[in-house]
Amino acid sequence: MTVKITWYGHACFLIETAKAKLLLDPFISGNPLSPVQADQVAPDYILVSHGHGDHLGDCVEIAKRTGATVVSNYEIHNWLVGQGIDNAHPMHIGGGFDFPWGRVKLTMAQHGSALPDGTYGGNPCGFLLYLETKKIYHACDTGLFYDMKLIGEEGIDLAILPIGDNFTMGPDDALRAVKLIEPAQVVPMHYNTFDMIKQDAPAWALRVEQETSAQVTVMNPGDQIEL
Ligand code: NI
Numbered sequence: 001m002t003v004k005i006t007w008y009g010h011a012c013f014l015i016e017t018a019k020a021k022l023l024l025d026p027f028i029s030g031n032p033l034s035p036v037q038a039d040q041v042a043p044d045y046i047l048v049s050h051g052h053g054d055h056l057g058d059c060v061e062i063a064k065r066t067g068a069t070v071v072s073n074y075e076i077h078n079w080l081v082g083q084g085i086d087n088a089h090p091m092h093i094g095g096g097f098d099f100p101w102g103r104v105k106l107t108m109a110q111h112g113s114a115l116p117d118g119t120y121g122g123n124p125c126g127f128l129l130y131l132e133t134k135k136i137y138h139a140c141d142t143g144l145f146y147d148m149k150l151i152g153e154e155g156i157d158l159a160i161l162p163i164g165d166n167f168t169m170g171p172d173d174a175l176r177a178v179k180l181i182e183p184a185q186v187v188p189m190h191y192n193t194f195d196m197i198k199q200d201a202p203a204w205a206l207r208v209e210q211e212t213s214a215q216v217t218v219m220n221p222g223d224q225i226e227l
């Protein structure tokens with residue numbers, strides 16, 4: 001069984017298996033690069049890494065319209081319940097859960113997580129997804145941290161890493177992250193959405209492929225890859 005991964009720009013990805021459609025960090029209506037409208041997506045689950053608007057995005061509207069279950073840390077979960085979201089699954093960093101379609105483990109991320117109204121959003125996270133026979137690490141917003149090496153010990157088929165700099169790792173640290181994680185494949189994200197995070201992704205891909213054994217795919221918003 002293949003796992004299909006579609007990039008909606010920024011940190012937003014649709015990941016589809018035969019069993020479920022997962023939408024990660026659904027920043028769609030405010031996202032100048034999004035190839036879709038928020039009312040066109042119909043995920044079964046929404047995964048939210050932290051409370052910032054460019055990740056929480058259209059989560060509340062999509063969850064209310066579709067009934068999708070939202071997976072997030074406990075603090076964001078409580079806020080979502082207060083927003084009238086009935087289907088929400090709280091987790092926290094280091095914890096994993098076996099959903100009917102695969103396993104999710106929350107990983108640490110070096111970042112902030114305040115919600116749009118200023119509510120404390122707990123610690124930000126990344127996602128380690130075990131789907132079919134594949135392992136995907138979506139790092140979300142983070143700086144470089146040495147424990148990425150521990151995540152790499154899981155044997156990562158695809159690492160989705162921010163390269164935009166300013167708010168997250170930039171190209172140099174993202175290259176060091178690939179060296180720590182040693183994934184088979186890499187997709188860069190969280191760049192070019194705004195001027196402040198403009199990067200040359202093809203140039204970064206060249207560096208990664210010269211210095212590591214990982215294969216890099218530079219996606220355009222709307223592109224899909226299969227694992
Ligand atoms: Ni953020």
Ligand code: MN
Pocket residue numbers: 052054055141167190
């Ligand atoms: Mn962000």
